[in-house]
Amino acid sequence: xxxxxxxxxxxxxxxxxxxxxxxxxxxxxxxxxxxxxxxxxxxxxxxxxxxxxxxxxxxxxxxxxxxxxxxxxxxxxxxxxxxxxxxxxxxxxxxxxxxxxxxxxxxxxxxxxxxxxxxxxxxxxxxxxxxxxxxxxxxxxxxxxxxxxxxxxxxxxxxxxxxxxxxxxxxxxxxxxxxxxxxxxxxxxxxxxxxxxxxxxxxxxxxxxxxxxxxxxxxxxxxxxxxxxxxxxxxxxxxxxxxxxxxxxxxxxxxxxxxxxxxxxxxxxxxxxxxxxxxxxxxxxxxxxxxxxxxxxxxxxxxxxxxxxxxx
Amino acid sequence: xxxxxxxxxxxxxxxxxxxxxxxxxxxxxxxxxxxxxxxxxxxxxxxxxxxxxxxxxxxxxxxxxxxxxxxxxxxxxxxxxxxxxxxxxxxxxxxxxxxxxxxxxxxxxxxxxxxxxxxxxxxxxxxxxxxxxxxxxxxxxxxxxxxxxxxxxxxxxxxxxxxxxxxxxxxxxxxxxxxxxxxxxxxxxxxxxxxxxxxxxxxxxxxxxxxxxxxxxxxxxxxxxxxxxxxxxxxxxxxxxxxxxxxxxxxxxxxxxxxxxxxxxxxxxxxxxxxxxxxxxxxxxxx
Numbered sequence: 001x002x003x004x005x006x007x008x009x010x011x012x013x014x015x016x017x018x019x020x021x022x023x024x025x026x027x028x029x030x031x032x033x034x035x036x037x038x039x040x041x042x043x044x045x046x047x048x049x050x051x052x053x054x055x056x057x058x059x060x061x062x063x064x065x066x067x068x069x070x071x072x073x074x075x076x077x078x079x080x081x082x083x084x085x086x087x088x089x090x091x092x093x094x095x096x097x098x099x100x101x102x103x104x105x106x107x108x109x110x111x112x113x114x115x116x117x118x119x120x121x122x123x124x125x126x127x128x129x130x131x132x133x134x135x136x137x138x139x140x141x142x143x144x145x146x147x148x149x150x151x152x153x154x155x156x157x158x159x160x161x162x163x164x165x166x167x168x169x170x171x172x173x174x175x176x177x178x179x180x181x182x183x184x185x186x187x188x189x190x191x192x193x194x195x196x197x198x199x200x201x202x203x204x205x206x207x208x209x210x211x212x213x214x215x216x217x218x219x220x221x222x223x224x225x226x227x228x229x230x231x232x233x234x235x236x237x238x239x240x241x242x243x244x245x246x247x248x249x250x251x252x253x254x255x256x257x258x259x260x261x262x263x264x265x266x267x268x269x270x271x272x273x274x275x276x277x278x279x280x281x282x283x284x285x286x287x288x289x290x291x292x293x294x295x296x297x298x299x300x301x302x303x304x305x306x307x308x309x310x311x312x
Numbered sequence: 313x314x315x316x317x318x319x320x321x322x323x324x325x326x327x328x329x330x331x332x333x334x335x336x337x338x339x340x341x342x343x344x345x346x347x348x349x350x351x352x353x354x355x356x357x358x359x360x361x362x363x364x365x366x367x368x369x370x371x372x373x374x375x376x377x378x379x380x381x382x383x384x385x386x387x388x389x390x391x392x393x394x395x396x397x398x399x400x401x402x403x404x405x406x407x408x409x410x411x412x413x414x415x416x417x418x419x420x421x422x423x424x425x426x427x428x429x430x431x432x433x434x435x436x437x438x439x440x441x442x443x444x445x446x447x448x449x450x451x452x453x454x455x456x457x458x459x460x461x462x463x464x465x466x467x468x469x470x471x472x473x474x475x476x477x478x479x480x481x482x483x484x485x486x487x488x489x490x491x492x493x494x495x496x497x498x499x500x501x502x503x504x505x506x507x508x509x510x511x512x513x514x515x516x517x518x519x520x521x522x523x524x525x526x527x528x529x530x531x532x533x534x535x536x537x538x539x540x541x542x543x544x545x546x547x548x549x550x551x552x553x554x555x556x557x558x559x560x561x562x563x564x565x566x567x568x569x570x571x572x573x574x575x576x577x578x579x580x581x582x583x584x585x586x587x588x589x590x591x592x593x594x595x596x597x598x599x
Contacts, residue, residue: 298558299361301536302368 006154010192013156017195017232020187020225029220032260039294042256046291047084049255049283050077052273054111054244056090056281058212064098067091071102073306078288080295086284087273088141092117093134100138111176112139115166118180118211120145124162131169141174142166143279145211146193148183156196164200176206176244176277179226182216187225194229198241204274206242212279217247223258227265234266243270246279252290255283322350324492324521325504326359327366328514333522334358341498344408352497355522357530360489363518364536367460367487370515375457375485382483383432389510390425393418393503400502404471407496420574421472427579428479435484435584443592450595455588457485458562462531464524464542464552466566470496471503472573474519477541477566480583482516486539489518491531497521528552535559539587541566562587 037045055074057066067089074086088109089099096112103110112134116122122130131142144166150158167175177197181190197207207226209218223245230241243266245258255278262270270276285305292300322341323330331353332338338351374382393400397418404414436455445451461481466473470493478488492500500519507517520527528548531540532555539562540552549565556563564586568578 298533298535298555299357299364299530301559304535 006152009154009156010188013192013195014188017191017229020191020228022187025187025221025224025228029224029261032220032257032264035257035260037256037260043291043294045256045259046252046287046294048271049252049259049278050287050291051084051087052277053086053284053287054088054090054246054277054279055086055284056212056246056279057095058090058092058113058117062092062095064095067095067098068102071099071108073284074108075103075106077284078292078305080292083288083291087277090143090279093130093137093139096134096137096139109140109174110138111141111143112137113143113145113211114139115142115144117143117145117178118213120147121149124165127162128165128169131166135169135171135173139173141176142170143176143178143208145178145180146197148180151184151189151193151196156192159193160196160200163197167201167205174205175201176208176242177201178208178211178246180211180214181209181218181222181226182214187222190222190225191229194226195233198229198233198239201241203239204242206244206277208244208246208277208279210245210247210279212247214247218245218249218258218279220257220261224261224265227261230270231266240269240275242275242277244277244279249278249280250282250286252283252287255287320350322352322498322501322521323504324353324355324501324519325507326355326363326515326518326520328370328508330504330508331359334362339523343406349406349498352501352521355520355527357527359520359522360527360530360534363489363515363520364460364534366515367489367518368536370513371457371459371485371487374482374487374513374516377485379433379436382485383429385511386425386429386432386479386483389506389512390422390429392506392510393422393425396502396506397422400471400499403499403502407470407498416574417469417472421475424472424476424579425479428483428584431480431581431584432483435581438581439585439588439590445594448597450597451592452595453590453592455484455585456591458587458589459486459538460536461486461488461587462534462537462540462542463488463490464528464531464540464544464548465490465493465500466543466568467493467495468570469573471499473543473568474500474503476573476578476583477543478517480579481541481587482512484584484588486587487516487518489520489531489537491520491522491524491527494522494524524548529555532556532561533558535561537561539564541587543568 074089088111090111099110114131114134115127179193289300333353333355335356337354339354341349341352343349400418401414441453443451463477532552541564
C-alpha cells in the first residue's frame, strides 16, 4: 500500500538529499564564534557587512516619510563618506514605489516582501497579484514566504509549484524565498525546504531564513544548514543560490560570526552582496558604531548614530 | 575533625550580577600581614564597555523613579551597610585599618549614604528655580541627570572614598561605573554584595576592580560616559582631561585627603549639582 503521510514524504526527500547531523552542525557553528578577527580584517568584515544589509522596515506604522528617511540612510549610512551604501531597502509592497522614488539613481535595490507576508495565508491568486503589483511599483527583489502549512502536511509538490508560480510572476526581479525556519521545527525540514526552493528558483535568487515576525529567527545553526544545502546544490548542479539570514542579527559581532560561516562553508565567492545578505534594521547602527570605534579608538555612544531613540 | 576551608572567590558587581573579568585575568591580593588573600578580577576595557552598555539600559528606568523612591533606596543601602557593619569593619582591619579607624570609616560611610538619601527629594528645590524674565513667560529651570558617569575611586579611604563619590551621582538618577581602589579593592566587593540586596536596580552602580593605568584611557575616551568623578594624581588628571575633551565630557576632581573625607565639608548638595544638566523652559503666559 502506498504510504501518503507527511513523514513518509519527508523520508523520501531526505533519502535523496541526505539528512542533517544536528549535533555536528551545533558543534561546527559553536567554533565560528571563537575566530579572532582584529584590526584590518575586522574593518574589512564590518564594511562588507554594511554592503550586505537589506535595510528593513516592516511595521504597520510605516509611512512614506519613514521610508524616505530609511532610503537616505541606505544611500549614505553615516556622515563618514568612506562608508559604503547598503545592498537594498526592504519594505512592504505599498511602500515599494516610495522607496523606488527616494532611491533615485543609486544602485541600491528595492526589495519588497510579498505573498501575504508574514503568514502567507492567502489564496495563491492573491499572493501572485501582490507580487506583480510590487514588481510593477519598482521592486527589484521580491521576498516571498513559502506555504508552511502545505510543507508540514507533506504536500511538497504544492509548495514547489507555488514557488515556481512566484518565480514566473517576478519576471526580471530577483526572488528571495523565506522558509520561516522557526515554523519548520527541525534541521531536516529546513534542509528539505531549502532544496524544494532551490530546485525551482534561478541562479542569483536567494533562500532566506525568517520573516523576523516570529520568536526564533536567524541563528548560526539554521544559517549553517541552509549554507550547506546551497553548497551541496551548487556541487550537484553548478547553480549558485544566495543566502539571506534575517531577524535577530543586531550586533556587529554577530554579523562577523555569520560571515565566518559563509567564508568557511561556501568560500570567498559568496562574500558579496550578490550572494549573501543580512535582513536587519538595527544591525547597521551597530556596524557604524564599531567602524567608528576602529577608526577613532574610542568606544562610541549609540546616540551618535541615527535612529537610536534612547538619549540616556 | 577539622573542616576544609571555604574560600570565597571575590567577584565585582557589574550589570546586576557578580562577574569575572571577560579576559579571565586576575591579580593576587595580599592582606595587611602580607599573606595571600585572594585573586581579584583584573577588569579590562571590554568589561568597562559592557558595564556602560548595561548602565545605559538601566539608566532611564532609574531616572524615572520618583525622587522619594531613590531616597528610600539609598537609605536602604545604608541599612544594609549597618546590618553588616561588623563584617565590613573586619574587612577594613584585615587590609590595614586599626579597629577604631575601621569602625569610624564604616559609620561615616553609612552616615554619608543617609545624608544623600535625605537630599534625594530636596536638591531640586534648592538647585532648580523660577526665573524673573521681562516678557510674558513663566521661566523655570529644572535639573536632569546626565547619564552614565565614571568614577575613579581613591586608594584611601577605600570604602568611604568610593561611596562619597558614588552617592551624590546616583541620587539624581545617573548611573555609575566605578573603578574601585586599586590597592584595596576588597571593600568594593563587599559593597557590591550590599548593593545587590538594597533594592537598587541592577546596573545602576557597577563596580570594577583592576588597574588604573589600564582602564583610565578608556574611561577618558568612551563617548557614552557623560562625566567623570575622580580622585587622581597629576598624570592621571592629564590623561582624563585630554581623553574627555574629544567627547566634551565633564571631568570633576576631588582633592580631599585623609581625615578630610570624614568631615561634614566633604558632603554637600553641590556634589549632586556637579553631575546634573540644567534645563530652562520659557512657557508663554497671558500678558
